[in-house]
Amino acid sequence: MIRFEDVYKTYKTGTDALRGVSFKIEDGDFVFIIGKSGSGKSTIMKLITREERPTKGYVLVDRFPISKMHNALVPVLRRQIGMIFQDFRLIESKSVFENVAFAGEIVGMSPKKLSQMVGIVLSIVGLSHKANAMPLELSGGEQQRIAIARAMINDPKLIVADEPTGNLDPQTSESIMALLEQINRNGTTVIVCTHDSNLVDRMKKRVIEVDNGIIVRDECASGYCATPPPEDKISIIQAVSKPSFPNGEDERPAVKLEDI
Amino acid sequence: MKFRALLTSTREGIQGIIRHPLVTLASFTTILLMLLLMSVFLLFSANARYITKRVAQQPPIEVYMKLESTQAERDVVISYLDQNNQWIIEYEQRTPEQNYLWFRENLGESASILDNFDYMTYLPYTFHIRLIDPSYADEFGMNMRAIPGVNKVLIESRVMDFLSMTGRWVNIGTFVAFSVLLLIAMFIISNMVRISVYSRSAEISIMKFVGATSGYIRLPYIIEGLFVGMVSAVGAWAIAYFTYQQVFDIMMANVNATSFYALLPIQSLSHWVMIMCLVTGMLIGGLGSAVSVRKYVKV
Numbered sequence: 001m002i003r004f005e006d007v008y009k010t011y012k013t014g015t016d017a018l019r020g021v022s023f024k025i026e027d028g029d030f031v032f033i034i035g036k037s038g039s040g041k042s043t044i045m046k047l048i049t050r051e052e053r054p055t056k057g058y059v060l061v062d063r064f065p066i067s068k069m070h071n072a073l074v075p076v077l078r079r080q081i082g083m084i085f086q087d088f089r090l091i092e093s094k095s096v097f098e099n100v101a102f103a104g105e106i107v108g109m110s111p112k113k114l115s116q117m118v119g120i121v122l123s124i125v126g127l128s129h130k131a132n133a134m135p136l137e138l139s140g141g142e143q144q145r146i147a148i149a150r151a152m153i154n155d156p157k158l159i160v161a162d163e164p165t166g167n168l169d170p171q172t173s174e175s176i177m178a179l180l181e182q183i184n185r186n187g188t189t190v191i192v193c194t195h196d197s198n199l200v201d202r203m204k205k206r207v208i209e210v211d212n213g214i215i216v217r218d219e220c221a222s223g224y225c226a227t228p229p230p231e232d233k234i235s236i237i238q239a240v241s242k243p244s245f246p247n248g249e250d251e252r253p254a255v256k257l258e259d260i
Numbered sequence: 261m262k263f264r265a266l267l268t269s270t271r272e273g274i275q276g277i278i279r280h281p282l283v284t285l286a287s288f289t290t291i292l293l294m295l296l297l298m299s300v301f302l303l304f305s306a307n308a309r310y311i312t313k314r315v316a317q318q319p320p321i322e323v324y325m326k327l328e329s330t331q332a333e334r335d336v337v338i339s340y341l342d343q344n345n346q347w348i349i350e351y352e353q354r355t356p357e358q359n360y361l362w363f364r365e366n367l368g369e370s371a372s373i374l375d376n377f378d379y380m381t382y383l384p385y386t387f388h389i390r391l392i393d394p395s396y397a398d399e400f401g402m403n404m405r406a407i408p409g410v411n412k413v414l415i416e417s418r419v420m421d422f423l424s425m426t427g428r429w430v431n432i433g434t435f436v437a438f439s440v441l442l443l444i445a446m447f448i449i450s451n452m453v454r455i456s457v458y459s460r461s462a463e464i465s466i467m468k469f470v471g472a473t474s475g476y477i478r479l480p481y482i483i484e485g486l487f488v489g490m491v492s493a494v495g496a497w498a499i500a501y502f503t504y505q506q507v508f509d510i511m512m513a514n515v516n517a518t519s520f521y522a523l524l525p526i527q528s529l530s531h532w533v534m535i536m537c538l539v540t541g542m543l544i545g546g547l548g549s550a551v552s553v554r555k556y557v558k559v
Contacts, residue, residue: 150470
């Protein structure tokens with residue numbers, strides 16, 4: 001669950017990016033955050049990923065109070081968030097397999113499990129056959145699929161996508177959004193930041209519109225809020241692979257500083 | 261940190277070295293030159309100290325007893341020397357007869373002029389003392405003069421002062437050169453890390469987003485620095501070793517090994533040079549990288 005309560009953010013330059021923003025996103029929601037350039041939508045994303053701290057107000061992401069959490073816990077938070085960017089951010093010198101595996105390596109996944117997980121996420125995005133290709137050999141849509149695979153490798157609770165279709169043609173954009181929707185249907189919360197109004201209209205999901213640092217529209221009230229997934233719903237990765245905890249036990253330990 | 265993560269960081273660190281050969285070469289060369297200069301200073305100062313010590317010990321302090329001195333007074337001198345043996349390498353008491361024989365020996369063929377010399381009347385008892393450190397000489401001489409029965413104390417003070425001062429300047433010079441070179445090396449290492457971080461900025465930002473800890477991101481750079489420092493240290497040691505060996509062979513060709521001016525053989529110094537190079541090189545490489553990467557990589 002993500003909660004913003006009367007959040008203000010003023011940058012060192014004096015720019016007021018957010019001015020009293022409040023909203024709540026439940027587990028399993030699919031939410032678009034839209035707005036013009038400079039409206040504050042990217043600041044919301046930065047607060048969720050703890051790239052920035054709020055100047056005032058309260059931000060809670062899962063069990064992490066963003067405003068007062070210890071720096072050492074930032075990596076722990078980010079391991080639970082899959083991030084997707086407009087420019088894909090793949091490492092050109094690494095192959096598709098290595099790019100996806102990279103995120104798993106960082107969290108200390110064993111080579112055997114890593115190889116298995118990379119296979120699973122590549123098959124989910126439909127690019128198993130491109131495992132040995134280099135990023136520059138792929139089309140924009142394929143590169144974004146690889147970025148989605150990388151975001152999924154640690155089986156995150158939340159996927160945050162910043163303009164994921166910004167560099168793609170409409171047809172490819174549709175397929176990327178369909179993939180994100182498929183991921184969301186299996187219980188992962190998805191937040192997409194975009195200015196593509198056509199895409200937003202077609203998806204019929206909850207929309208939070210930001211303008212000049214304040215929320216001017218939240219269509220949760222209009223009926224687009226997703227119903228939280230049932231308690232026993234499993235993520236897409238667990239659906240594809242064998243669940244490690246068949247009884248539904250939570251694999252993740254409570255957040256502690258000594259975990260990192 | 262898990263062992264696997266350490267292995268990954270080591271691999272990344274070594275890849276970083278290969279990925280930027282020119283930057284690596286620049287930092288390697290700088291650290292190597294710095295360590296080489298330090299090794300030269302170390303070898304020079306070790307030899308200077310060694311020669312200084314030996315030369316300083318050579319002109320002994322000579323203590324002349326009064327002609328009428330008693331055995332009791334001489335015993336006081338002996339007792340003083342025994343009590344202060346931490347300052348003294350060795351001392352020798354010479355009787356008037358021994359001094360007489362020494363004079364005769366020095367006169368060589370003219371020794372016959374001393375045939376009827378009444379040495380018991382005209383020659384005193386003397387003590388010949390070699391000190392550990394020439395800087396003790398003044399205080400030591402003052403204490404000796406205060407002992408009853410001592411007539412005079414001869415100290416080659418000028419020579420000792422010069423040697424003592426030379427030793428001090430060698431130490432100061434070594435320290436200053438070391439500090440300046442250390443700063444230069446740190447500056448270059450910092451730039452090496454900055455270039456390396458800049459060229460891998462995309463990778464680092466991705467690492468941050470997927471939840472890499474600061475330690476995980478920084479470790480490859482520290483390993484890179486440690487590795488460059490270690491290789492530079494071995495290179496500097498090897499150059500210093502073989503160059504000194506050549507200099508030693510040339511300079512010692514016509515010099516007796518027991519001479520006061522004999523150089524120390526490289527075998528007695530090489531392990532110190534190696535330890536100094538390795539510790540300094542790895543410290544500069546590792547610490548320089550750690551400090552720089554901390555500045556440039558913040559999660």
